[in-house]
Amino acid sequence: MSGLSPQWSSAAAAAVALVLCGGGVAYADGPADNTTPPPPSGPSGNTDGKGNIYASATHSQIKVRQVKGPTTGKRGNLTPVDTNWKPPACWYEPVMTPEQLKKFSETDGSGDVGVHETWIGKGLWTDHYRDGKPDKNFDDTWSVAPGYKDYNIGKKGYFWRSVAPDDTDPDSWDCGRIMFWQDGNTVPKVPNAPTAKTLAEYAYDQVKIPNTEIELKPEGKSTVNLPTWIWLDKGTFQEVTVRAELPNTDLWAETTAKPVALHLEPGTDDAETFPASGECTFNDDASIGTPYKTGDADKTPPCGITYLRATNGQPYQLKASVTWQITWEGTGGTGGPLPNGTFETTQDINVQEIQSINR
Structure with a gap:
C-alpha cells in the first residue's frame, strides 16, 4: 500500500x-x-x-442453494459442537x-x-x-x-x-x-x-435445519415419579444438503447435515433421564424413542424423563437439542467430515404431585 x-x-x-x-x-x-x-x-x-x-x-460471490431437505417451517442455523471451530x-x-x-x-x-x-x-x-x-x-x-x-x-x-x-x-x-x-x-x-473444502465450510453456516419440536406423553403436565415419554416420529427430521459454487472456477461442494441423536436436559437436578446419558439415538427408520400407548405409564421409556419434584409456579425449562452429523463432498472427489452441529429448543414443563383420593 x-x-x-x-x-x-x-x-x-x-x-x-x-x-x-x-x-x-x-x-x-x-x-x-x-x-x-x-x-x-x-x-x-x-x-x-x-x-x-x-x-x-x-x-462473497459464492452461490449457495439448498438441494435436499425441507424448505418451509421454522428453521435455524447449526451451532458447531466444537466451539473452537469456525469457517474460513x-x-x-x-x-x-x-x-x-x-x-x-x-x-x-x-x-x-x-x-x-x-x-x-x-x-x-x-x-x-x-x-x-x-x-x-x-x-x-x-x-x-x-x-x-x-x-x-x-x-x-x-x-x-x-x-x-x-x-x-x-x-x-x-x-x-x-x-x-x-x-x-x-x-x-x-x-x-479457495478449495472445495473452503466452499463446504462456508456452506456450513448456510445450512437451515428444522426446529426441535418433541412430542410428550402425558401432555400438558407431567406427574412426579411417573415417566414422561418423548419421541420424534419418522420423517420429523430429514437430511439437509446445501450446494456451494464459486463462479468462474470449477469449485463446488455439497454440505450435508444428518440428524443422529436427541439430547435432553430436564431443567432441574430433580429428574432422571432415559437413557441416563440423556442421549436418545435415532432408530433405523429415522424416528426417536417409542410412541406412548395406553398402559405404558409404569414402563420405562426408551427416551424420556421422570421428574422427582413438582414445580411450584415456575415450570421447568426442558431443553431438547438434536445433534447433526455434518459431511461434505466436492470437486475432484474430495470430501470428508466437518464438526457436528446442534440445534436447541426450550419448552415449559409443569410437574404435578400424584393426586390421591381418600374414601
Whole structure:
C-alpha cells in the first residue's frame, strides 16, 4: 500500500490510516480497536448488474442453494459442537475481467483492493493496473505487488481479490494480497486460495435445519415419579444438503447435515433421564424413542424423563437439542467430515404431585 511505513505490521495494526496519494486516497483499517469510520464516499458493495461485486470485499460471490431437505417451517442455523471451530475467515475469489476492471477504474475508481484496503480515486487504480506502477501488498512483509499493463486486456482470466465475510475477525488479515491476476480456468497457488473444502465450510453456516419440536406423553403436565415419554416420529427430521459454487472456477461442494441423536436436559437436578446419558439415538427408520400407548405409564421409556419434584409456579425449562452429523463432498472427489452441529429448543414443563383420593 502506498505511503504507509513498513514497520506497521498488518498483524499488529490497530489504527486507521488515510493515505493521500498522487491520484487518490488509500484507506486502510486495523484489525482490532478501530474507532474512525471510512470516509462517507467509501464503497458500499456496488455491482456491475451481473452480480460481480466491485466495491466491497466483505461480500462473497459464492452461490449457495439448498438441494435436499425441507424448505418451509421454522428453521435455524447449526451451532458447531466444537466451539473452537469456525469457517474460513478469508480467501480469494475472481472478481473482474480485464474489461470490467478498465471500466471500473476509469469511471468509478472507488472500492476495495483487498479485505483491509480501499482505494478511492481513479489514479490509484490506473497507476497500478493500467500503467504498471508497483504497489505493496497489505501483509506482514509488505511484499511487492508488480503492476500491470493496460489491465491485461487481451488475456483470458480474472483479477482475484480477498474476501472476508467478517472483516473484524483478526484472522481475516491472513489475506493481505491486493487484487491480482490469475489466468483463466486455474486457481491461484497462494495461501488462502479457495478449495472445495473452503466452499463446504462456508456452506456450513448456510445450512437451515428444522426446529426441535418433541412430542410428550402425558401432555400438558407431567406427574412426579411417573415417566414422561418423548419421541420424534419418522420423517420429523430429514437430511439437509446445501450446494456451494464459486463462479468462474470449477469449485463446488455439497454440505450435508444428518440428524443422529436427541439430547435432553430436564431443567432441574430433580429428574432422571432415559437413557441416563440423556442421549436418545435415532432408530433405523429415522424416528426417536417409542410412541406412548395406553398402559405404558409404569414402563420405562426408551427416551424420556421422570421428574422427582413438582414445580411450584415456575415450570421447568426442558431443553431438547438434536445433534447433526455434518459431511461434505466436492470437486475432484474430495470430501470428508466437518464438526457436528446442534440445534436447541426450550419448552415449559409443569410437574404435578400424584393426586390421591381418600374414601
